[in-house]
Amino acid sequence: MRILVKGAGVAGLTVAWQLYRHGFDVTIAECNAAAGLGASGYAGGMLAPWCERESAEEPVLTLGRRAADWWEAALPGHVQRQGTLVVAGGRDAGELDRFAGRTSGWQWLDEAGIAALEPDLAGRFRRALFFRDEAHLDPRQALAALTAGLEEARMRVLFAGAEETGEYDRIVDCTGAAQIGRLPGLRGVRGEMLALETGEITLSRPVRLLHPRHPIYIVPRGKGRFMVGATMIESDDAGPVTARSLMELLNAAYALHPAFGEARLTETGAGIRPAFPDNLPRVTEAGHTLHVNGLYRHGFLLAPAMAGEVARRLLAEQPERKAS
Incomplete structure (x- = not known):
């Protein structure tokens, strides 16, 4: 055929x-x-x-x-089979328990366990969830x-x-x-991201930072490069990243580690994710x-x-x- x-x-x-x-x-x-x-x-x-x-x-x-x-x-x-690390700031620590209750395949880590996996995050978070098989x-x-x-x-x-x-x-x-x-029920969901570059922090795996309003993830790309994402906005407008989203993503990256505050912003981008009602x-x-x-x-x-x-x-x- x-x-x-x-x-x-x-x-x-x-x-x-x-x-x-x-x-x-x-x-x-x-x-x-x-x-x-x-x-x-x-x-x-x-x-x-x-x-x-x-x-x-x-x-x-x-x-x-x-x-x-x-x-x-x-x-x-x-x-890269390094798993996923999920963390939350002090005021949002309860988000970890909620996340654990809705997922499986994780193990709890204490401060020592976090430091063993990601030394540059040592002392920054008291607990984390580690999804080893991701x-x-x-x-x-x-x-x-x-x-x-x-x-x-x-x-x-x-x-x-x-x-x-x-x-x-x-x-x-x-x-x-x-x-x-054209396809019945298909809609657009806008996702925005940015790319940062810094030699001051190293991560070996994706890290998700939980937050009640704007959780983010940071994915290492090697050689000091990181992808930070992503917003989810019900829209099919594929225009440039908005100022609000840029501030939220940068603030969240800084909350994960202050070294991101001095990182170089090398790219921003937005894409439309097609989705059905479910x-x-x-x-x-x-x-x-x-x-x-x-x-x-x-x-x-x-x-x-x-x-x-x-x-x-x-x-x-x-x-x-x-x-x-």
Whole structure:
């Protein structure tokens, strides 16, 4: 079967990779000049199903718990299996108990345990939750590596300006927010992030700082670089980061460690996360096209499961191969 995958964000590239592994003839068409220029490029890249269960339904944990294995198999060496550390400031210490009550797969750490995992946070927090089995990756590096792998496998990857021709047995639409107003119930949720650079602090894993109004996460990117995210605003406006969000993210980073107050602000960005009313992704069918959409804030976590669902559907349609 010849398959056209529309969109080279995390959904489109994981679908293309999964179909390639099953022997499909895949073409990827992307309206931008490179992969990951939409919301996927602003993602945290956290493969954290146990933490996400705090505010998400059970399927996020069920579908996401093997995501790290999928990414490691697809891109050996790109996945960092260092777990997730969850902390809260003194006045917000009760948030840790609430978080623990809504999740599983954690262990309590005292001050000594925190210092053993993250020496630069020594003495800053009295308690923490450690989710040992979680992982993270760098989204932009991962998307670039998937694209390169597909091109090396002689799959056609067409970017802006490249003409897409030919007939296809199926189309898989993974264009995300472009389908808002077209797919029933799909809405936009704006996520904002910033990037900081400093040589004064080292973190080995994502750290979530709990707060009743604006919890954040900080993800190390190596070489003194950190991604700080992310706001969640019910809006499909993809404009620049707002002053309010910038202040909230910077204040929270400073609360985690004062060294971030002297860090260089190297990037800000906003992306629109497409979401259905239940905030769970879906594979839906409309004639010749399968739509993969609604990954919300769980793109890298749930895209492998959605890619597997697409592959199962298309394999069921494959004509049986004649015995040689």
